[in-house]
Amino acid sequence: MASSAAEAPFGPGxxxxxxVKLGLMNVGESHMSVRxxxxxxxxxxxxxxxxxxxxxxFGLAHMxxxxxxxxxxxxxxxxxxVRDIDETGYQGxxxxxxxxxxxxxxxxxxxxxxxTPNILALDEISFLRExxxxxxxxxxxxxxxxxxxxxxxFGEGGEAEL
Numbered sequence: 304m305a306s307s308a309a310e311a312p313f314g315p316g317x318x319x320x321x322x323v324k325l326g327l328m329n330v331g332e333s334h335m336s337v338r339x340x341x342x343x344x345x346x347x348x349x350x351x352x353x354x355x356x357x358x359x360x361f362g363l364a365h366m367x368x369x370x371x372x373x374x375x376x377x378x379x380x381x382x383x384x385v386r387d388i389d390e391t392g393y394q395g396x397x398x399x400x401x402x403x404x405x406x407x408x409x410x411x412x413x414x415x416x417x418x419t420p421n422i423l424a425l426d427e428i429s430f431l432r433e434x435x436x437x438x439x440x441x442x443x444x445x446x447x448x449x450x451x452x453x454x455x456x457f458g459e460g461g462e463a464e465l
Contacts, residue, residue: 331357384426
């Protein structure tokens with residue numbers, strides 16, 4: 304990793320695994336990993352991969368979603384974001400190229416874009432660093448709180464925090 308990389312409590316090869324629950328029932332699993340360091344438009348980036356796979360009994364509802372983010376290793380801002388959704392009643396793909404220095408983004412799958420309010424561009428799985436205290440001690444941590452926008456079983460009514 305480049306010596307100019309920002310201090311971060313994660314690195315390539317790290318993987319976090321989670322259970323997906325509906326009430327008290329386990330209905331699937333999720334994992335987030337830092338796959339490797341890639342390059343986006345000449346900038347070194349962490350390639351982050353979040354996958355969520357779940358289904359209810361008898362397959363009445365399912366979710367097979369994948370989110371990918373490319374975070375600049377120096378500034379920890381988003382440079383690219385891809386969202387692939389496969390859920391009961393909905394499938395969709397969105398691809399964003401993010402230009403923090405220019406305060407803008409482009410959605411390449413629909414040929415549209417907009418400006419952003421500042422250069423701190425973040426996406427749906429971008430990391431927020433926070434200091435947390437747990438029984439084992441106090442640590443710098445990464446808090447990820449995905450917002451799942453769907454009317455289906457896994458909709459916005461719940462609170463997801465990793």
